[in-house]
Amino acid sequence: MPFTLTQETQFEEDIKKSRFQAIAAVVDNEQDVKSFLERHRDPTTTHQCWAWKIGHHVRFNDDGEPSGTAGRPILATIEGNDLTNVIVLVNLWYGGIKLGTGGLVRAYGGCAGQCLLLAEKIELIAKKNVQFKCLFNEWSILQYELKSHEIEYVENYQADGVYVEARLQIHQIEPLALKLQDITRGREAVKVMDEET
Known part of the structure; x- marks a missing residue:
């Protein structure tokens, strides 16, 4: 049985002088996704990468990071937690030290994972x-x-x-x-x- 979140949750961490901030929230349709991304648009970030899952529909965005290093690891944490009707946005403020592709995968996926670990979950009842x-x-x-x-x-x-x-x-x-x-x-x-x- 899939789960969803009870409320919006945030988590921040610094990795090699770069700041990562994950924001997870409940979304029930694509309009909710658009509203969430508008609300959290931040021109001070270097990258705003995200993934969402609603039922069987999934989308993710690397926002200029090397393909597969940001959106896909974020989506993997959503699916790994058996969640649906959820979006996770990970903001990055670059601190000058390159993480490499493996480092990016770990940073984006790890930050999203920590955020979802903190989030309160409830069973999504059909x-x-x-x-x-x-x-x-x-x-x-x-x-x-x-x-x-x-x-x-x-x-x-x-x-x-x-x-x-x-x-x-x-x-x-x-x-x-x-x-x-x-x-x-x-x-x-x-x-x-x-x-x-």
């Missing part, structure tokens, strides 16, 4: 979107059920009843489906949408 409808007099019971399990939902009142879209953890779908069938006496069923997190 969720699915579901839809169902019920009559007005049935909605209060179902609404109570959703609220008591802290399930996010949107209700839409129509002439023939209430249409509900909710986002549930996988293990919550069946109990809700059974409750809906029970309350509506088998008239309605929960429809699971295709989209996965």
